[in-house]
Amino acid sequence: DxxxxxxxxxxxxxxxxxxxxxxxxxxxxxxxxxxxxxxxxxxxxxxxxxxxxxxxxxxxxxxxxxxxxxxxxxxxxxxxxxxxxxxxxxxxxxxxxxxxxxxxxxxxxxxxxxxxxxxxxxxxxxxxxxxxxxxxxxxxxxxxxxxxxxxxxxxxxxxxxxxxxxxxxxxxxxxxxxxxxxxxxxxxxxxxxxAGGWEEGEPDRVLATVLFTDIVGSTAKATELGDRPWRELLERHHALIRRELVRFRGAELDVAGDGFFARFDGPARAIRCACAITESVRELGVEVRAGLHTGECEVMDGKVGGIAVHIGARVAKEAQPGEVLVSSTVKDLVAGSGLRFRERGTAALKGVAEVWRLYAVEHAE
Incomplete structure (x- = not known):
């Protein structure tokens, strides 16, 4: 590193x-x-x-x-x-x-x-x-x-x-x-x-890997459990995800209900974190889906935004229960990492002009 x-x-x-x-x-x-x-x-x-x-x-x-x-x-x-x-x-x-x-x-x-x-x-x-x-x-x-x-x-x-x-x-x-x-x-x-080019400035754009996760069928699960048990499950769910984010050096950016949004400075670690999350939350009796994309992001008060973030969110929506899905950009950037992928075809992501090729993670040691 x-x-x-x-x-x-x-x-x-x-x-x-x-x-x-x-x-x-x-x-x-x-x-x-x-x-x-x-x-x-x-x-x-x-x-x-x-x-x-x-x-x-x-x-x-x-x-x-x-x-x-x-x-x-x-x-x-x-x-x-x-x-x-x-x-x-x-x-x-x-x-x-x-x-x-x-x-x-x-x-x-x-x-x-x-x-x-x-x-x-x-x-x-x-x-x-x-x-x-x-x-x-x-x-x-x-x-x-x-x-x-x-x-x-x-x-x-x-x-x-x-x-x-x-x-x-x-x-x-x-x-x-x-x-x-x-x-x-x-x-x-x-x-x-x-020319003074060695003077440090605050970057307004950086390359980052964004990760989105959410619980599959969360509304039905909340209805089945009731308010207090669902809240307790969410607390355990959040704790498990935060544990993995710390382990893989990810930065939590936002939480909305059962959905997490995090940022990583390395795509391979982001993938391994997503895989660890999908495995760890199964002990709660739920499945999560995860989506990742790497792209240039705007930096605003420590947060990131821009089209790369929207693509990451849309990739996550295409994932199946328990699946970690990545864009072709992420796959291309982890050459030599030992990660293996299965092609999932192309998808027209809502609100995104391009058609993206997506890959499911098959192996992440």
Missing amino acids: VRAVMDAVGSRRAAFYGASEGAAMCILFAATYPDRTAALVVRSAYPRRMWAPDYPWGLTEEGYERDVERDLRIFGARDRAGEAVRRLGRFDDEELMSAVDLFRFGSSPGSLEALHRMNKEIDVRHVLPAVRVPTLILHGSEDTIVPVDVARYMGSRIPMARVVEIPGAGHLADRESAAAIAAEVERFLRDLWD
């Missing part, structure tokens, strides 16, 4: 540098914690790895399998390992073997396959407009892994972004053109400092 490390070392605010797949984590952090992010620098970055109709630069399934097979050659004969690494950039023979050794000693076949699986699931495109900190996007003009058009795509969607192409550099631009990369980063941060 990046924030935990910052807290441990006493760092209130920092500039973040993310390369290749590491950029997605930095993008997510910057959007979630603009108050802790002075600036963002990404190099050879991509918001999504796989092809989609509206994202033509990604890998096809065939291309993905080919990449995995080719990269695993790093752990074979050194000449074949060199072939696998050479596509990352321009190297002389000595530099190539040094890069091969770096990959060999820094990973294992299993961890490399796991990294590829995680990269396959990454999709932070919806997050890009929520990054509201000064951003520098560095990209090699000859990158054959992630085309430079991806950098331009990201630059057009991050509001305060500047794209700098490094002439002649490939995917490992910081190895091929270290001096040029360092100069661009230094210039960017120095200009930001001189």
